Amino acid sequence: MKFCHTRRIPVVAFSGGTSFEGNFANTRRGLCIDFGRMAQVLALHKEDLDVVVQPGVGYEELNERLKEERLLFPPDPGMFCCTERYWLKVEELMMFTHRSWSNDRWYGRNRLLRHKRLPLRHDEELGHLPHYRPHRSTIIKTRQRPSKSSAGYDLSRLFTGAEGTLGLVTEAVLKVTVLPQNERVAVAAFSSIREATQCVSRVVQSGIQVAAVELLDAVSVKCLNESGSTDREWEEAPTLFFRFSETENGVREEIAVVKGLAEGMGNKSFIFAEDEQESTDLWMARKTILWGTAAVEKNDDDKLWATDCALQVSRLSDMIEQTKADLESCGLVHCVIGHVGDGNFHSAIFYSDEEKPIAEAVVHRMVERAIEMEGTVTGEHGAGLVKRDYLPLELGQGTVDAMRRVKNALDPLCLLNCDKVVRMEADR
Numbered sequence: 001m002k003f004c005h006t007r008r009i010p011v012v013a014f015s016g017g018t019s020f021e022g023n024f025a026n027t028r029r030g031l032c033i034d035f036g037r038m039a040q041v042l043a044l045h046k047e048d049l050d051v052v053v054q055p056g057v058g059y060e061e062l063n064e065r066l067k068e069e070r071l072l073f074p075p076d077p078g079m080f081c082c083t084e085r086y087w088l089k090v091e092e093l094m095m096f097t098h099r100s101w102s103n104d105r106w107y108g109r110n111r112l113l114r115h116k117r118l119p120l121r122h123d124e125e126l127g128h129l130p131h132y133r134p135h136r137s138t139i140i141k142t143r144q145r146p147s148k149s150s151a152g153y154d155l156s157r158l159f160t161g162a163e164g165t166l167g168l169v170t171e172a173v174l175k176v177t178v179l180p181q182n183e184r185v186a187v188a189a190f191s192s193i194r195e196a197t198q199c200v201s202r203v204v205q206s207g208i209q210v211a212a213v214e215l216l217d218a219v220s221v222k223c224l225n226e227s228g229s230t231d232r233e234w235e236e237a238p239t240l241f242f243r244f245s246e247t248e249n250g251v252r253e254e255i256a257v258v259k260g261l262a263e264g265m266g267n268k269s270f271i272f273a274e275d276e277q278e279s280t281d282l283w284m285a286r287k288t289i290l291w292g293t294a295a296v297e298k299n300d301d302d303k304l305w306a307t308d309c310a311l312q313v314s315r316l317s318d319m320i321e322q323t324k325a326d327l328e329s330c331g332l333v334h335c336v337i338g339h340v341g342d343g344n345f346h347s348a349i350f351y352s353d354e355e356k357p358i359a360e361a362v363v364h365r366m367v368e369r370a371i372e373m374e375g376t377v378t379g380e381h382g383a384g385l386v387k388r389d390y391l392p393l394e395l396g397q398g399t400v401d402a403m404r405r406v407k408n409a410l411d412p413l414c415l416l417n418c419d420k421v422v423r424m425e426a427d428r
């Protein structure tokens, strides 16, 4: 960073390269800093339930290491991640773009944000401030290890989700939990998306702390069947995957309550795992769905546009129904998958080169619809290059101007992943 600053070379940070919204695309040439070799677990504090990591550590390899101590880093991205580096790094969106995951309902999004990332250190350019020497990059620690602190501005939160536009994260403390003793999965199929999402609302209102609730629409379930990625033949209907994490009795009671609520919504079927192996198999179906969607591509050259929005759970049915109706009327092959427990859903849209303008228009309408319903244009993929222009609509121009001032204060030469999140020049 010192070299880049002296030579005024723009820098884009790169970890796993799995982000969706052009987050690490280069707008100004310059260097890409790859964190692949900063992949060490620096310290594990079992008694404090936290772990200090470098940014290149992938969540799966971290969990392998933690398992030896019967600990768990709970975020569970909706998809199966294999051992290729590309997929190992899914952990990092959690840090650099805002994120949610399958088990947010249980472990809590805010709680993780506060605990997991702290303290962060990052290299940043503060040469413009009078008490820093110019032409220097600085490493700062944004806070100490305790999960609770009110010492000054919460810079950790500021850098979380900043997509490498304010500084580069070199180290983070992640909150971990004790490995759950009992995990069970239940799967409920419904006649409509509305019934499924209303069931989620009821479960949330019942106060049951389900570890995760995931939605697959009928097309996604069809993909699962056609891809043959699981042994089971699934009912091709909107389906909820529930994951429970409790004592043995607790799990049994929770499943009974959720089953009752699903039946109250007129569900078509309800299955639950009798043992751990069956739970793993059922959950794996949810995690392999992205690969399954390839089964619905019309042509091999089709491109996949994976995009996301998040809303209050009470608005999800309207949002998903209207978005699906729009996609269907445009004739685009698509499926909808959601971390519905926290109101986040993804549309996976397949399109050919000729269909690109149609896909763009649908995504545009989806985003506007989300804002009209008091939702957000992205729940976890980040603003990147694609969603940044919707921020004024969602938050107001004044808020975006404030973000730009923060960017200017921390990166006055605009060297760090410029033009992501907020435009720094009108035409970039």
Ligand SMILES: Cc1cc2nc3c(=O)[nH]c(=O)nc-3n(C[C@H](O)[C@H](O)[C@H](O)COP(=O)(O)OP(=O)(O)OC[C@H]3O[C@@H](n4cnc5c(N)ncnc54)[C@H](O)[C@@H]3O)c2cc1C
Residues within 6 Å of the ligand: 012, 013, 014, 015, 016, 017, 018, 019, 020, 023, 024, 035, 055, 076, 077, 078, 079, 080, 089, 090, 091, 092, 093, 094, 096, 097, 098, 099, 100, 101, 102, 163, 164, 165, 167, 168, 169, 170, 290, 380, 417, 420
């Ligand atoms: C199949 C699949 C399933 C997914 N499921 C989920 C899910 O359930 N929940 C969820 O939240 N997300 C999910 N994601 C998104 C995923 O979490 C992100 O794509 C991933 O975490 C991004 O991390 P990465 O290491 O690939 O970052 P990259 O794509 O390399 O970078 C992301 C951004 O962070 C910046 N950056 C990289 N390294 C640093 C650094 N050291 N310091 C500062 N900035 C940096 C980059 O410049 C870029 O702007 C999924 C993605 C895929 C592909």
